Amino acid sequence: MKCAVCGKEFEPKRVSQRYCSYTCRRYANHHGGKEHPIGGDTFPGQPIIRKFHCVKCGKLVYITDQNDCRTKFCSQQCEKRYWKHPGRVHSRTVHREFRCRTCGKLVVVKDPLDRRTVFCSTACCVRWFSKNQK
Known part of the structure; x- marks a missing residue:
């Protein structure tokens, strides 16, 4: 699965996991769930x-x-x-x-x-x- 923020491939530990790390999850949380920060x-x-x-x-x-x-x-x-x-x-x-x-x-x-x-x-x-x- 790809991380919704950084695009890095990772193996999810839960069915609902969308982010590869705590840092990416916090980024998405603080920026309104904005995915792919370099995409507009x-x-x-x-x-x-x-x-x-x-x-x-x-x-x-x-x-x-x-x-x-x-x-x-x-x-x-x-x-x-x-x-x-x-x-x-x-x-x-x-x-x-x-x-x-x-x-x-x-x-x-x-x-x-x-x-x-x-x-x-x-x-x-x-x-x-x-x-x-x-």
């Missing part, structure tokens, strides 16, 4: 599930991993800085977009209280889970 922000060959602008720094973030649940902040550092001094931060307009996992419809979210990240509606959610039940 594009991920060739991987479908982009959703994209959004970080509320703290304004950086455009592309989510390509199904297990990545980020919707507002690019990294833990930005989230910690945001909540440490929330009064100093000017609220940015939320704009994120994603494709529905069931129907493929492009969904644009502008309301900060809208929690949708994968499905466009409850009906699509129910349809997907009923179809993919084991």
